[in-house]
Amino acid sequence: MKNFNFQNPTRILFGKGRIADLNDQIPSDAKVMILFGGGSAERSGVLGQIREALAGRTLVEFGGIEPNPRYATALKAVDMINENNVDFLLAVGGGSVIDATKFIAAATKYEGDAWEILTSYGSVIKEAMPFGSVLTLPATGSEMNSGGVITNPEKEAKLPFNSSHCFPVFSVLDPEITYTLPPRQVANGVVDAFVHTMEQYLTYPSAAYVQDGFAETLLRTLIELGPKALETPKDYDIRSNLMWTATLALNGLIGAGVPQDWASHMIGHEITALNDTDHARTLAVVLPSLMNDQRDRKREKLLQYAANVWNIRDGSEDARIDAVIDSTRRFFEQMGIKTHLSDYAIGAPEIDHIVNALKEHGMTTLGEHDAITPEDARRILNAAL
Structure with missing residues (x-):
């Protein structure tokens, strides 16, 4: 066996009804951006459960993250974060939404060209915004790791990145919300x-x-x-x-x-x-x-x-x-x-x-x-x- 370092700081909230515990996981004074994909998060009731769990908080919502998350879309989220003084992100979806949120969390704190995050495969990341996730599609493991993949159709590129700064603070895993x-x-x-x-x-x-x-x-x-x-x-x-x-x-x-x-x-x-x-x-x-x-x-x-x-x-x-x-x-x-x-x-x-x-x-x-x-x-x- 090779030498290795292992540390995984992500807290997992697993089981039925765990979305109700969201409020205790996010700092009480945080301004939260909820990031999601298409309309399924709304139709399934997951977004409704999240809004209920975070009632009374200041929330900003950003939808439209693609199944293979796009670089340009992620940059729009970065702009919205800066405009609204958001300081905590909540990804609601599968690996694509969580991957995009990791990139957005890093890009918001990166002073150079955000494309460098991808061409360096994440090595230039020195900090990232805190974020959590509510997993709706089990597949990628992005809810408990520090990596992601972003697509740039204009450059015909799909590039991975990884950074220890990109672990979710927590992830909610409720198997019942995968039924549909x-x-x-x-x-x-x-x-x-x-x-x-x-x-x-x-x-x-x-x-x-x-x-x-x-x-x-x-x-x-x-x-x-x-x-x-x-x-x-x-x-x-x-x-x-x-x-x-x-x-x-x-x-x-x-x-x-x-x-x-x-x-x-x-x-x-x-x-x-x-x-x-x-x-x-x-x-x-x-x-x-x-x-x-x-x-x-x-x-x-x-x-x-x-x-x-x-x-x-x-x-x-x-x-x-x-x-x-x-x-x-x-x-x-x-x-x-x-x-x-x-x-x-x-x-x-x-x-x-x-x-x-x-x-x-x-x-x-x-x-x-x-x-x-x-x-x-x-x-x-x-x-x-």
Whole structure:
């Protein structure tokens, strides 16, 4: 196991009716901006619950944050914060809204060009406004980590950032408010959490037995409960376990002291930047192809994954690896997510664009060995057609 530092300061308020506890989590003299996406937060009653919980406070509302949050939209929020002297932010939504809020919290305090936050991948962040979140879509784990991703269509860029200043102060996780999510969003959330886990697990052995066991439990839970969540959307036990699994998949625990990959994410980001494909769907395309392409480098962990997650123990090593890659792909398809680029209107010309974008954004040495080049990405994408 590698040396590591681990600290996660986010307070989690988990369970039914926890929005009612919001008032105690925010300083009494704070002027609060509520940030959200489209109309679903209003229609579902979540915003109403929040307004009730914060009755008597000075509130400012900023809506319209996109599913792949846009840089320009975030800057509009920064302007509104400055105009209204806001000093606490409350993100209401899934990973996109929380990611945007993290960027906004940092950009409000940054004196230079806010684009530098993204081109430096967050290294220039020295402070950020305090913020909390009310999670409505379990998927990204953004409610309990310090990273985010912002899209700039004008630059055809989707860039990640990370800073210790960007942890939420608190996050409210009420599984009941996920009951009305469309099946597409439920499926995306399950696959997103699955691939987050795989990026930290499917690398090479590092004698991190606790992290491996934890990751394998999260993967088995997603495989078992993901399809059931589509079948019985108002089962509290299923929804609560999926919500907590998605949070644990990317709150730092399973990634502490282990090598990490993240190549599927970096390649997937360029697909989204190109044609706005749902983030989770890009991952469902890239990961199985990358697993096969990198099977020699990942051989030991692929065999461990086959045995401990899918109970595939018979046959030759290559046969087991083939079987587990096929099982992974079929799981994504079972969740209703297509796993080939052709399903998303991407062919050879678009692959050329994606490869060039990786080069432009400095994504030239990806993976746990820093060995996946843009030309390797081209091969992985061609195999995913």
